[in-house]
Amino acid sequence: MIVSNIIINELKLEASAILKVAEQLSPAALEQAFQLLFNCKGKVVLTGIGKTGIIARKISATLASTGTTSIFLHAAEGIHGDLGMISNNDVVIAVSNSGNTQELISIIPFLKFNKVPIIALTGGMTSQLAKSADVVLDCGVPNEFEPLGIVPTSSTTVALAVGDAIAIALLKQKNFQLKDFARFHPGGSIGKKLLLRVCDLMHSGADLPSIRSDASMSAVIMEMTGKKLGCTAVTDDSGCLCGLITDGDLRRQLQSKGNDLLSFTARDCMTANPKHLKPEELAVDALNTMESYNITMLPVVNDALQPVGMLHMHDLIKAGVI
DSSP: OOHHHHHHHHHHHHHHHHHHHHHHSOHHHHHHHHHHHHTOSSOEEEEEOHHHHHHHHHHHHHHHHTTOOEEEEEHHHHTTTGGGGOOTTOEEEEEESSSOOHHHHHTHHHHHHTTOOEEEEESOTTSHHHHHOSEEEEOOOOGGGSGGGTSOSHHHHHHHHHHHHHHHHHHHHTTOOHHHHHHTOTTSHHHHHHHOBHHHHOBOGGGOOEEETTSBHHHHHHHHHHHTSSEEEEEOTTSOEEEEEEHHHHHHHHHHHGGGGGGSBHHHHSEESOOOBOTTSBHHHHHHHHHHHTOSEEEEEOTTOOEEEEEEHHHHHHHTOO
16 A cells, blocks of 8 residues: 555544544533533643553643643652642543553542542543543544554544543633733744734834934934934924834935935935834734835834834844744
């Protein structure tokens, strides 16, 4: 068989396993599991061992990043002291295809004694885990869905899909928004787009290029050169933004005015009424404005329209907003 056919057939097999389990899961059990998790006053503890332990860890990570406090407890570590992580306000989700994994079964007495609810994600509906759990979610797939009947592939895919689906249900019920997701991902691109504001990135104070509209073009060039941003804001007599001069403007003006350029003022050469930002605007909105108008820099003004900063596309790139 061609290798690509093997891979494609396996993908279809695992997809069909997910669809099969979607049909066999009990709506009543799903509702009961959801209510336990939604009303949990403590944390959701995922536990497992081996490959299903890896799946449990991923489900826990998804829950934690979408507004449900969650940790992973390795079942083998649990029976050697880590059960202290669990309190009676918690809910445990135990992931095991067979439901008879010894390390996992060994922590059940502790959970029952402390009245910690157990949700089982298992294919063993008559297993020790299933008999002990408060809610059992049937994640079983036929043996022929697994290579050699023993290598966990479809079963782990199904368990992960069920865990993800539960996490999404919780997310929606809690009205978890993109801005909330960003709070848990401050180092990622989503977090940077939704948390960083223009004031966090703009050049201000002594680094802000700004010049009066009646200044000579010699002074304009000196200001642009000294501040090294390739532009300068232009202000009117009251100190309000009235224009912007960029390197591109200089080249165009030099082409049209030639050697007489230095005899003109900033007002004669500026782009009047330029697009501008407020300091509290999101950096991603600044990016959208730059992309929409095909510009690489934007002056930042206060409520009185006085320049307080300058934002360059390079600042957005450096901060990881792009």
